[in-house]
Amino acid sequence: MSKANAINYKKGKEPHAREYRLVFKNVDRKGWDPGIDCYLQDGGYRELKKALLMDPVDITEDVKKSGLRGRGGAGFPTGVKWGFIPPNNTKPVYLICNADESEPGTFKDRYIIHQDPHQLLEGMIISCFATGANLAYIYIREEFPEGARILEKAIEECHQKGFLGKNILKSKFDLEIFVHRGAGAYICGEETGLIESLEGKRPYPRIKPPYFPAALGLYMCPTIVNNVESLCNVKHIIAMGGDAFAKLGTARNTGTRVLCVSGDVVNPGYFEVEVGHITMGELIHDLCGGLKPGRKLKAVIPGGSSAKVLRAGEKFKIKKGDQEIEIGIEDIPMDFDTLMACGSMAGSGGVIVIDDSRKASWILNNINEFYAHESCGQCTPCREGSLWMKKITDRITRGEASPDDVETLESVAFNIDGKTICAFGEACAWPTESFVAKFREEFLADTSEKYDDAILNPETELAAAHLSSET
């Protein structure tokens, strides 16, 4: 039964019975608006008042106990991240909300920002208090102009109510939050790239170590970078306590998760569920109304476009208790650890469903174009390789590739993976690695040996067709 049953939602936007609305409680709520009065009437900022009476160390402990894992993509425990601020730190601490939502397939932060900005701000203010940050930024993608205005208005309302500024609610805690708009670069979602961007530079991700900006971040000071959904969860951890939060979901995969489903399903959309409580099959067939009429499942990209594709019919070995069992794609519980055990990842929660009307090469080519466009260009393997992969899949979709191209495509991906400064290298290589491995026959079927020597004999007509995308 949905825990949100007491709340009225807009017609046609009611949460599915399997949902557990926590972070998305107010999304599509009837009579709800993003103003502070509406939020306050619903008990808003109660958790802030509670948190300000707590010891900041206890808040961090509570977040650790909750088991909350970052909702941006990496799934790193939020409380542990906060704990990386050096204990003897004397520098200012900054907190940045990563609202650069841009992993293809992901569309959850958009709704929080546009419909429930105060939930985010409340979570942020509590998180700043816990980590000792007196200055925080919301780095929002430029393509959310309305979202940026809504957040700025919400910040102004907080100032009026005394939730931001000096001596917040007489706690002696000072905090300013500013909205910072990006400018259309996906790499700014990478936390060190984001920090460079916020410093007014090109967003080239920083060399690790230090592995966490909590040690050295913005202006070379300890900096916490958390995703929108993660910060919202902090408010709920304060409300229910870390232990109670940890009881939601499953062990090591606690809380709820907003799954965003797009692609070939009858009802795409967002679904907030307890982590691991539904399977891929239930998500597709029950929550999303199944596949389109007459279609069969071909594949699923389970955690944003950089997650490795899972093929229908594939068998996955996962641990259940002490035993190892074999399951199919539709039996995979949607949690961090199982998806990792299946060779992919829960990532950002963006699930892209692909049916048998699609060609694997067309899908991969679209993904490759994205990563070729978004590579920041700092590391050679990624800068060159992402474009080479795009050119090869482009040739394959045009039917102008040689069988050798498939092997070359794969080798390019393996030469990026693990050889770059940031995780973008993996993000752009994994789609190619997984699609080629799992749909090799299909890729090869679109190639022809007549293009084998095209590169060696560039003056021929075949070569001209083969190489036309190279210019």
Place this chain on the structure above:
Amino acid sequence: MNVPKEIEAEIDERITHYPVSKRSAALPVLHSLQEHFGYVTEEAVEWVAAKLDLEPINILELVTFYPGFRQSAPGKYHIRVCRTLSCAMEGSYELMEKLCQEAKIDRSEVSHHHPIAVSEDGKFSIEFAECLASCGTGPVCLVNDDFHEAVEPAKADKLLKQYD
């Protein structure tokens, strides 16, 4: 270059959001100028650099890197159609084609470095954008700051008519 007083006042206020380093205000200042002038001119690059006590190259390298900044004039209404996977599966390429037909825009000269095409009358300009983060309601597009979702390619003309 004449930056109106109210725009400069807004810019000066934005700079105060970055008490540690004025350089951090580079993107916000560029946004303010682009919103006003439609694109970022060479003069604007120099103006921002002077404003933030930087060299023009520190600003130019941002304008050339970030896809959100334009170096040439867009149309009165600038359209960004999401190109990425979920929208493409719902027909964003067809939407792009229809919008170009209806608005009389020729995209044949478009390239990575010049992604924007403008209609003959200068009313509309268009480009593909990468994932606009509304994958469940594709195809989607932005017209200036207005967000449009589930835009059927066949109804491209209706979308444009809203901007007559």
